[in-house]
Amino acid sequence: MKIRDNSRIEQGVTWLTDWRVWTVIISSILGAIAKFIGxxxxxxxxLFVDALTSLANLVALIATIYYYSKTHLPPDLDHHFGHHRLGFTGALVTVIAYSFVAGLVVADLLYTKTYSVEVHAPLLALIGLIFYSIAIYVSRRISEYFGPYSAFTISELLESITVIVASLLGYLYTYIVDYxxxxxxxxxxFYELQDTLRDLVKILSDVAPPMKLVEETxxxxxxxxxKVERIRLRLVREGFYQGDITISLPPDITIEEAHKITDIIERELKNKYNIDVAIHIEPYRTEK
Structure with a gap:
């Protein structure tokens, strides 16, 4: 799953005023209701298994929206660098919710007895497919923090397609196809769970940016x-980096001049590459 960044945090848009968030909420709820009824x-x-994952999807959506709203908060005494990574807490809740449902589903399938499928089931699966298609399309354009949610919601689409075929054949022929x-x-x-966890480990492990960006910096x-002595950068969220840089200046440069140079460098790195850095200055060392 690729975590994308279309965040509008810098523009001060919160989820309460973002029509896209409300579209995702309403579409997900309607899709879950359709699947649960069917x-x-x-x-x-x-379709019942699909409905359980839809309930997990709603829990994931609530958590994602809540923690997405926290990323708008400015730096404070407890978060000197801002609240950017709080947005990924929603992804952790998403993994927990779907893991819980996966365990329930496995237990339920192990003890399933003979059953029959009615014709309304594939129709309601189709309705759920339509609503979740809307939710996915919109959520992937809100923020990278919705990435894990949208990835699992894509699974809802695949589940709906599978359910439409399986339940229809289960109605026409045998319940075994539906099973x-x-x-x-x-x-x-389970595949989506491990894929999302792999992405989360990457984004939360302070991975360095591509070497090309380091060289451009x-x-x-x-x-x-x-003269650049050392560059240390980490990925905070896609398209945003933090770190520290050590530079050396000739000994004849005054403190005021050094301060002016570092200010210019910091602003340029922020505007050009969206990199927040602290610059440490050392005396210029000539090579012998």
Whole structure:
């Protein structure tokens, strides 16, 4: 799953005033209702499994929106560098919710007995597919913090397609086809869990930016007549980096001049690459 960044945080847009967030909320709720009705009242085991994942999807959505709103907060005494990474707490809740549902589904499938599927099940699965398609399309354009949510919501689409086919064949032929569809859904759910966890480990492990960006940063600094001794950068969220840079200046430069140079460098790195850095100055060392 690729975490994207279309965040409007810098523009001061909160979720309460963002029509896209409300579109995702309403679409997800309607999609979950359609699936739950079809799975609970019309006999499809595949659709019932799909409905359980939809409930997890709603929990994930609430957590994602809540922590997404926290990323708008300015730096404070407890968060000197801002609240950017709080947004990924929603992703952690997403993983927990879907892991819980995956465990329930496996237990339910192990003890399933013979059942019958009614014709309304595939119709309601189709309705759920339509609503979740809207939710995915919109959520992927809000912020990278919605990335894990949208990835699992994509699984809702795949589940809906699987359920439509499985429940229809289960109605026409045998419930076994519908049961196999349920197994396919939970198998994909486990795959999506490990894929999302891998992405979270990457984004939360202070991974360095691409070497090309590091070299561009070095060139931007050195054009101001200073020597770069060390660059340390980390990825905070896609397209935003923090770190520290050590530079050396000739000994004849005054404190005022050094301060002016570092201010210019910091502003340029922020405006050009969205990098927040603290610059440490050392005396210029000539090579012997």
């Amino acid at each position: 799975g609970y009242f019309y006999g499809s085991k595949a 196999i569809g349920a197994i396919i859904i939970v198998s994909y759910l 070095r060139k931007t600094i050195e054009k101001h007549g200073v």
